[in-house]
Amino acid sequence: xxxxxxxxxxxxxxxxxxxxxxxxxxxxxxxxxxxxxxxxxxxxxxxxxxxxxxxxxxxxxxxxxxxxxxxxxxxxxxxxxxxxxxxxxxxxxxxxxxxxxxxxxxxxxxxxxxxxxxxxxxxxxxxxxxxxxxxxxxxxxxxxxxxxxxxxxxxxxxxxxxxxxxxxxxxxxxxxxxxxxxxxxxxxxxxxxxxxxxxxxxxxxxxxxxxxxxxxxxxxxxxxxxxxxxxxxxxxxxxxxxxxx
Amino acid sequence: xxxxxxxxxxxxxxxxxxxxxxxxxxxxxxxxxxxxxxxxxxxxxxxxxxxxxxxxxxxxxxxxxxxxxxxxxxxxxxxxxxxxxxxxxxxxxxxxxxxxxxxxxxxxxxxxxxxxxxxxxxxxxxxxxxxxxxxxxxxxxxxxxxxxxxxxxxxxxxxxxxxxxxxxxxxxxxxxxxxxxxxxxxxxxxxxxxxxxxxxxxxxxxxxxxxxxxxxxxxxxxxxxxxxxxxxxxxxxxxxxxxxxxxxxxxxxxxxxxxxxxxxxxxxxxxxxxxxxxxxxxxxxxxxxxxxxxxxxxxxxxxxxxxxxxxxxxxxxxxxxxxxxxxxxxxxxxxxxxxxxxxxxxxxxxxxxxxxxxxxxxxxxxxxxxxxxxxxxxxxxxxxxxxxxxxxxxxxxxxxxxxxxxx
Numbered sequence: 001x002x003x004x005x006x007x008x009x010x011x012x013x014x015x016x017x018x019x020x021x022x023x024x025x026x027x028x029x030x031x032x033x034x035x036x037x038x039x040x041x042x043x044x045x046x047x048x049x050x051x052x053x054x055x056x057x058x059x060x061x062x063x064x065x066x067x068x069x070x071x072x073x074x075x076x077x078x079x080x081x082x083x084x085x086x087x088x089x090x091x092x093x094x095x096x097x098x099x100x101x102x103x104x105x106x107x108x109x110x111x112x113x114x115x116x117x118x119x120x121x122x123x124x125x126x127x128x129x130x131x132x133x134x135x136x137x138x139x140x141x142x143x144x145x146x147x148x149x150x151x152x153x154x155x156x157x158x159x160x161x162x163x164x165x166x167x168x169x170x171x172x173x174x175x176x177x178x179x180x181x182x183x184x185x186x187x188x189x190x191x192x193x194x195x196x197x198x199x200x201x202x203x204x205x206x207x208x209x210x211x212x213x214x215x216x217x218x219x220x221x222x223x224x225x226x227x228x229x230x231x232x233x234x235x236x237x238x239x240x241x242x243x244x245x
Numbered sequence: 246x247x248x249x250x251x252x253x254x255x256x257x258x259x260x261x262x263x264x265x266x267x268x269x270x271x272x273x274x275x276x277x278x279x280x281x282x283x284x285x286x287x288x289x290x291x292x293x294x295x296x297x298x299x300x301x302x303x304x305x306x307x308x309x310x311x312x313x314x315x316x317x318x319x320x321x322x323x324x325x326x327x328x329x330x331x332x333x334x335x336x337x338x339x340x341x342x343x344x345x346x347x348x349x350x351x352x353x354x355x356x357x358x359x360x361x362x363x364x365x366x367x368x369x370x371x372x373x374x375x376x377x378x379x380x381x382x383x384x385x386x387x388x389x390x391x392x393x394x395x396x397x398x399x400x401x402x403x404x405x406x407x408x409x410x411x412x413x414x415x416x417x418x419x420x421x422x423x424x425x426x427x428x429x430x431x432x433x434x435x436x437x438x439x440x441x442x443x444x445x446x447x448x449x450x451x452x453x454x455x456x457x458x459x460x461x462x463x464x465x466x467x468x469x470x471x472x473x474x475x476x477x478x479x480x481x482x483x484x485x486x487x488x489x490x491x492x493x494x495x496x497x498x499x500x501x502x503x504x505x506x507x508x509x510x511x512x513x514x515x516x517x518x519x520x521x522x523x524x525x526x527x528x529x530x531x532x533x534x535x536x537x538x539x540x541x542x543x544x545x546x547x548x549x550x551x552x553x554x555x556x557x558x559x560x561x562x563x564x565x566x567x568x569x570x571x572x573x574x575x576x577x578x579x580x581x582x583x584x585x586x587x588x589x590x591x592x593x594x595x596x597x598x599x600x601x602x603x604x605x606x607x608x609x610x611x612x613x614x615x616x617x618x619x620x621x622x623x624x625x626x627x628x629x630x631x632x633x634x635x636x637x638x639x640x641x642x643x644x645x646x647x648x649x650x651x652x
Contacts, residue, residue, distance in 0.1 A: 087437030
């Protein structure tokens with residue numbers, strides 16, 4: 001099976017988790033919705049093309065590995081909101097802000113987590129593979145995207161081409177291992193890397209160890225714009241293969 | 246993949262702006278503890294300026310390259326953008342089965358709503374810049390009215406009734422699209438509502454700027470002296486307060502990428518895929534020109550009164566192309582040493598050298614072939630392969646790429 005590899009490298013990146021109040025937390029591995037959004041962005045789809053986004057997300061089978069762990073940072077932000085901020089809508093009604101006068105007395109405080117100096121490798125395939133857009137279309141779109149790409153949030157622009165290549169592999173962990181050998185300027189090698197892959201793939205102990213099942217809500221329900229459902233994945237350690245001389 | 250190295254084949258879909266600027270002894274952007282924002286990166290922790298902070302200062306700038314200054318000038322000169330309703334809302338409906346009279350009636354109703362009594366003469370219209378979301382929605386509504394009311398008189402009254410019913414929403418739509426607000430929204434985005442069809446995405450992506458070298462921080466101790474205290478009348482020595490604050494010095498690398506199709510779409514209302522078609526790109530070109538100046542000349546920062554952080558960039562590199570935009574941040578992943586006893590070259594010189602070297606390696610590896618120009622002081626110049634001129638020449642070149650783009 002053909003897998004497309006993405007090399008996510010940037011001074012700052014974020015894989016959004018469940019936002020609670022003013023705290024925007026991140027996860028260790030990219031969400032399926034993020035990958036779908038990233039690819040849709042490269043293809044130039046509009047944000048409101050919900051059906052196309054949903055169909056692409058449903059076809060993605062993915063995993064990822066933290067090639068560079070980096071350091072988690074908490075960004076402090078303030079935003080000045082106005083009680084009179086308003087916007088027209090295609091629904092024919094003006095939308096504004098709620099809340100009493102006290103709400104606007106001081107700036108809105110937000111905390112946004114992010115990973116500094118991390119590097120993450122993604123491997124994914126499409127199921128079914130033959131439907132449009134296929135892997136080759138996506139690879140080409142990443143090289144010459146319709147829009148600038150970003151990793152999590154708009155300021156987090158990549159510092160190298162994201163598209164790392166296509167590889168043949170039986171499973172996601174095998175594709176990730178193959179991807180490690182394809183990295184440009186790879187970081188100092190470690191024996192194992194933290195990784196995430198779909199349940200049911202790679203029981204092979206030569207590839208992975210310490211696998212534990214996790215449940216995630218990382219698929220977006222595109223028509224309503226919220227995340228929903230439950231996806232089961234494995235998290236564990238991926239073995240960096242011995243170099244073959 | 247065939248390498249594309251000639252400038253003629255290059256499509257300026259993305260304009261990437263890189264800068265090096267030094268701000269000594271300043272507190273440009275701080276966290277909730279009052280300390281400078283930081284970034285652990287590669288071999289050292291750096292001082293950082295968030296994208297939000299940079300964008301705010303570019304947005305609020307009040308100089309000759311300010312966006313509101315551009316709006317003021319364009320409000321007088323720009324005419325084609327005042328014809329957006331004829332071109333983009335009712336124009337496309339004229340090829341359909343509707344009668345000319347019915348389309349005319351609906352067009353006049355829309356024009357009168359948005360331009361008031363001066364609607365008939367485009368020259369006299371107030372400068373409104375409708376973006377793609379606004380025009381697409383208005384066209385949908387005009388089409389619906391015409392489909393339901395084929396007769397000209399019926400279409401006229403249906404349009405008037407609809408405009409009356411939607412009064413608040415349409416007023417809001419108009420108010421959001423006065424020129425200065427539109428220019429800001431075209432570049433920096435506008436996300437007020439939950440309606441993804443009505444919001445406007447920002448046409449620029451701004452990376453957090455960070456120092457190319459390890460952080461250099463100093464705790465500045467200061468006292469406040471009470472000038473009115475009189476020791477002869479029993480007052481104390483006169484210190485009314487004792488404080489400290491963190492100041493940092495740094496040579497920062499910053500990166501901005503302009504999504505040119507989106508900028509043109511935001512300013513003309515065209516479909517983004519059609520950005521290089523027959524649309525008036527003069528304003529988009531001017532916005533890019535102004536942005537190059539703003540990036541080079543506007544300082545971010547708090548404590549302006551006590552630190553005067555008014556440095557300008559010493560190197561600005563602009564690239565144009567259609568390959569995936571990327572920062573050159575990794576050129577500084579190994580932090581640049583603050584001094585170098587072997588060569589005695591300045592920090593700026595060695596930093597520019599690292600940037601040029603890294604760019605050369607990326608070119609060899611990916612053969613991306615972006616067109617490039619830069620403006621730099623002598624010490625930071627990037628070498629003969631990349632034309633070097635003034636900031637004004639650089640900005641004009643970048644604007645020209647947008648104006649003259651053709652697919």
